[in-house]
Amino acid sequence: MADNADRAAVTIQQSLEATLANRAQLATQAANDDCIDCGxxxxxxxRQAAPWATTCIGCQSIREMRGKHVRQS
Structure with missing residues (x-):
């Protein structure tokens, strides 16, 4: 019988795997040269430093100041 620690470990592992899969998918997608916020x-x-980036530095700074760290698709 699994205890709370076992269930938490499974949940963390699943979350980590999903996050890594998402990052891998973003890294392999064709790079979009335009910012999704301002165009x-x-x-x-x-793009070379962060090939997964979908926003320019200015728009990313605005997102971070507003607390919108969630990637939109």
């Missing part, structure tokens, strides 16, 4: 081109340096 401006994402600078190549940002």
């Amino acid at each position: 401006d081109e994402i600078p190549s340096a940002r």
